[in-house]
Each structure stands twice: as C-alpha cells, then as structure tokens.
Amino acid sequence: MDQIQAMRVFARVVESGTFTLAASSLQLPKASVTKHVQALEDRLRVKLLNRTTRRVTVTTDGAAYYDRAVRLLSDFDELEASMSQVRATPRGRLRVDVGTSIARLLIIPQLASFQTRYPDIQIDLGVTDRTVDLIADNVDCVIRGGELRDQSLVARRVGNVEFSTVASPGYLQQYGTPQHPRDLENGHNSVIYFSPVTQRRYPLEFQHNGEVIEMTNPSTLAVNEANAYTTSLLSGQGVGQITSYQAREYLKSGQLVQILPEWTQPLLPVYVVYPPNSHLSAKVRAFVDWVVEIFAADPLLQCK
Numbered sequence: 001m002d003q004i005q006a007m008r009v010f011a012r013v014v015e016s017g018t019f020t021l022a023a024s025s026l027q028l029p030k031a032s033v034t035k036h037v038q039a040l041e042d043r044l045r046v047k048l049l050n051r052t053t054r055r056v057t058v059t060t061d062g063a064a065y066y067d068r069a070v071r072l073l074s075d076f077d078e079l080e081a082s083m084s085q086v087r088a089t090p091r092g093r094l095r096v097d098v099g100t101s102i103a104r105l106l107i108i109p110q111l112a113s114f115q116t117r118y119p120d121i122q123i124d125l126g127v128t129d130r131t132v133d134l135i136a137d138n139v140d141c142v143i144r145g146g147e148l149r150d151q152s153l154v155a156r157r158v159g160n161v162e163f164s165t166v167a168s169p170g171y172l173q174q175y176g177t178p179q180h181p182r183d184l185e186n187g188h189n190s191v192i193y194f195s196p197v198t199q200r201r202y203p204l205e206f207q208h209n210g211e212v213i214e215m216t217n218p219s220t221l222a223v224n225e226a227n228a229y230t231t232s233l234l235s236g237q238g239v240g241q242i243t244s245y246q247a248r249e250y251l252k253s254g255q256l257v258q259i260l261p262e263w264t265q266p267l268l269p270v271y272v273v274y275p276p277n278s279h280l281s282a283k284v285r286a287f288v289d290w291v292v293e294i295f296a297a298d299p300l301l302q303c304k
Helices: 003-016 019-026 030-044 060-082 100-117 169-175 181-185 226-234 244-253 282-296
Strands: 049-051 056-058 092-098 121-127 141-145 154-161 163-167 191-194 204-208 211-215 221-223 240-243 268-274
Touching: 003 019, 003 030, 003 049, 003 060, 019 030, 056 060, 060 092, 092 100, 092 282, 100 121, 100 141, 100 226, 100 244, 100 282, 121 282, 141 282, 154 282, 163 244, 181 204, 181 211, 191 226, 204 240, 221 226, 226 240, 226 244, 240 244, 268 282
Parallel strands: 092 121, 092 141, 191 221
Antiparallel strands: 049 056, 141 268, 154 268, 163 240, 204 211
8 A cells, every 4th residue: 555645545535525526636536545545544443534425524533643644744745845846846735824804905815826826836724813823733834913922933024014093984973083092082982802812902002202092991892803893893883993904995995084193003013924844845935935025015014
C-alpha cells in the first residue's frame, strides 16, 4: 500500500463527506478510494470512518488521525516543493483565517488575483472574529487587527486602520448631530463592540489636541461581530465607530454620516500571523507578500 496516497485519499473523504465526491476530486475510481481507506484501516487496526448509504462520518480515532495526517501531508508537500522551484511555483492547500470585515471588503473581492497568480495553491478560508489557535486548528496564517498577545507567534505588520465616528442620517434627524463627544452622554444612543472571546467591552474613544475621552456611559447595543456592528449603525441603532475602510462605501452613498471628524481614535495595527518555523513555506510566503501588496495599495490601510 502507498501509505502517503492512502492518507491523501482518507483526508479527502473526510473533507468531502462522501467516497463519491472524494473520488471525483481525486480523479480516481470510487472503488480505488474505498480500497485505500480499507487498507489504511487494516494497517492501523482501527475504524476511521462510519459509513452510511448517503454519507460517511469520521470516528474519534479517525478525527485524531486526520488532524495528524493533514499536517504530515502538508509538511511532505512543502519538502518536495522546497527541492524544486519553490518560489516560482508554490503549491498545496493553504488554510487561512481572516476577520469578518477584512474578508468581506478586502480579501474575498481580490482573491481572484491571488488565485490567478498562484493557481497551484488551494485556499481554505475561515472567516471569524474569534481568536484562532493556529496549531490546534491547523491554520497556516491569520489576519487580525490589534496588538498580539501570543508572543510565540511570528507576525508581519501589514497596515494600520483608522476609525470614523458615524451614524445614519435617520438617527441624526431624530436625535440631532452631536458637536462634542460629551453630547453623547445625554439624549443619544451608542453602539459598542465587545470581544467574542474575552467579553471585554470597548467604549467609544475620542482624542483631540492631547485630550482623551472615553464614553463609559451604558451603551444601547453591544455587538461582537464587525459586519453586524456596521449593520446596526446603518439601521439607525445609534452612534458608533467603525474602520474608515468599512465606512467608505456608506459615507459615499450617504447611508452613513461622519460626525465629530476632528476627534480621532487610536490607529489599529493589522498583522499577518503564522506559527514559528525555521522555514516559512512557499505558499504562506506567497500569501503574506500578496496581503502586503493589497494593503499598501489602499491609502486607508497603509502603514503610517
């Protein structure tokens, strides 16, 4: 039995959920896929998959084996790639995790350019605002805003994000336009963000000529996902602060109005983060370099 091929077949069955789809994606007969998995189970002397007429599910032993197998296969592919044309033709499956607003507004709209440049890289794109464990979740790299907490990871700063204080025209018509941050303490509704992991609540913050004001009065609404936060402001829930690249399209269309423009907020650094390795794989290097390019091309995202 070709053990490497059997591992690839097993991993594809787990990822696709059926022997038929796995066979199609691997361009193998279904009988060959079944034979590989059975041979692997015989060799390991454990049951890896539960089979039904419609779908297969992974067993506990199978899930543990899959996690280790995909890492070994990735290492194997990178080893082979490093022996020939590493930089010219990076290849393999790349697992990336991106925050929701960056994914919607920046990465996904331009992802076709990366895939055209690197057609041999297959991307699994996770989209979440939650913290991802790169090792446990088997993720190659993440794009996140904010200062890093895990100093064992490698990070490349790709840009800075500025914020705008905004509200919908309907909200301002009903409640009036504040002329000073302190105006928000009376007769106004505020929308704030809270961490989906730590539950920390982030108050609206204003800076001007060395003065710093944090709005600590109770918020009308707290949201833990960036796109939902923006939708809350668009629907007139209150005054909030979103990144300028999120606000751009809505300010242009008139769906949101910037208020208190002379009061700024601290810049948010954005990083591409990946596990520490003595050799950064070609596919990760290619993706990181591409992210640096698209951030550098946008004035609202450039490192300042």
